Amino acid sequence: MRFGLLGTGPWADNAHAPALAAHPDAEFTGVWGRRPEAAAALAERHGTRAYEDVDALLADVDAVAIALPPDVQAELAVRAAAAGRHLLLDKPLATTTDAARKVADAAQAAGVASVVFFTLRFEAESAAWIDARAAQDGWFTARADWLGSVFAGAGDSPYAASPWRREKGALWDVGPHALSVLLPVLGDVTELTAAPGPGDTVHLVLRHTGGASSTATLSLTAPPEAAGVAVELRGTAGVFGLPGRGAGPVVAFGNAIDALTEAARTGRPHPCDAHFALRVTELLASAE
Template identity: 40%
Template sequence: MDEQVRVGLIGAGQWAGRAHAPGLANHPGVHLASVWARRREAADAIAKTYCIDAADSPADLFDQVDAVAFAVPPAVQAELAVQAVKAGKHVILEKPLAATLDEAERLAGTIGDAGVVSLVSLVRRFAQETRDWLADLHAVGGWVGGNAQWLSGALLSPDYADSAWRHESGALMDIGPHVIDLMDAALGPVSEVVGATRGERDLWHFMLAHETGATSTITISLKMPLRPTVVDFSAYGDNGYRTLPGRDTPSDQAFTILLDDFVAMVHSGTTTHPCDAQRGLHLQRIIEAIAKETEEN
C-alpha cells in the first residue's frame, strides 16, 4: 500500500477550517502534518483540533511535508506557493492562482520547471454529476452556445466581512474561475472576450467566444440578496438543450475526490491534469481580459 502523502496547510481562516483542514485530515491517503498562518492563534486552533504541529514559518512547514495546500488570498498564495514549489513540494492551490496575471504566469512557470504536481481547487469539476454532464456533451457534440448564472448573496454575509480581496475584486475573481472553467470545458477553449460589463451589486455580464465557434453568456454576482443561491449551467445546439443537474455532490465530497486525484498523481509521478496550474493560468488570462473589457466600457 502506498504511504500517505504528508501535507501542510497554509492558511487558517474560515475556509481553511471549514473545508481544507477536515478534508485533508479525513482523507486516507493524506497525513495532515502541519499548519502555518500569519495569525498564530488561528494556526494554533487548527493544530489543536487535529493534533498537528503549528509551524513557526512557511519554511518550517515545508521541511515537514511532501505537499502544501493553500487557503489564503491570491496575492499571498502567489508568493508562498512559488517558495513551496522551489522547495520541491507538490501544491494544492486555491483559485484564482494569483492577484495578477504576471504573478500567475510566474507561479505556473515555476511549477512547470520544477516538475511537481499541482491541482487547483475547482471543486465543482470533481463532482460526479459535472463529470457525467461534460462527458455527455463531448460524446454528443454539436453545441453552439451556452449560458451560466451564479447569483449569490455571499458577500452580504458577515462571514466574509474581513475578506478584503473578495470585496475588492468581486465575483469575477472568486466564483468567476469556477463558472468560466465549466463553460470552457463544456464548449471548448475560450478564444475571445466578446463583451463584458460590471454593474450595481457586483453584477457581471460577459460573453465569450470559443475555439469551436460556440459562444457563451455568463452572469455572476455575490451581492444579490437571493436565497437559495441560483446556479445554472446549460449548453444548446443540434442535439437539444442540456442543463447541468443540481449540486448533488457536496463541496466536501468534491474536495475528497480532488484529493483522490492528487494522491494518485503524487504516487504515479503524473504532473498533468485538467485542473492543474496550467488550467489555472488559462482561466486567469480570461479573467484579466474580462476585467480589461469592463474598464474600457
C-alpha cells in the same frame, strides 16, 4: 502523501482541514497561518501540529494545500514548488497574469504536480456531467449564472469579511467556477466582452474555439431571493442543465487530494492544473 496546510480562514476550516484530516491516504502533517493563534486552534481541532515558520513546514511535507488570498497563495506556491512540494491550490490562482504565470512556471521547472480546486470539477455528479458534455459535439450556445448574496442580505456569510473578495468582486471569486465549466465543454475563448451590472455584477459574452458562444452572469451582491447557480448548454443533442450540488466541499476536496496524488504518482498533468488556472486568470484579467 504528507500534506501541510497554509491558511486558517473559513475555507481552510470548512473544507481543507477536515478533508485532509479524514482522507485515508493523506497524512495531515501540520498547519501554518499568518495568525499563529488561529493556526494553533485549527491544528488542535484536527489533531495535527501548528508551525510558526512556513519553511519548517515545507521541510516536513510532500505537498501543500493552500487556502489563502490569491496573491498570497501565488507567492507561497512558488516558494513551495521551489522546495519540491506538490501543489493543491485554490481558485483564483492569482489576481494578475504575471503572478499566475510564475506559479505555473515554478511548478513546471520543479517537476511537481499541481491541482487547482475548481469545486465543481471535483464534485462527482458535476464532474461526470462536464465530462459527458465535453464528449459531445454540436454545441450552439451556453449560459452560466453564478449569483451569490455574500455582500447582500443579512451579511452573515463567513466570506463577507474577506478583503480580497470585497476588492475584486464576483468576477474573480465566482468567475473561475463558471469558466471551469464552460471551457472544457466549449473550448478556449477567442473573444471576450465584459459589461458591469448592479453592485459587483459582471456580464461576460464569450466566443469559443468550438464555434459556440456563451454568456456568464456573475455576482456576489444579488438579493438572497435571486441567488443561485445554473448552467445550461444548448446544441444539436438538446438542452442540458448542470445537476444540483453534490455532497459538499469536504468530499470534493478529498477528490482533489486523490487527483493530486495521482498526478504526482504518474507524472500526468491534471486537467485542472496550474496551467489551466493560468488561462482562467488571463481571461479574468482581460474581462477586468
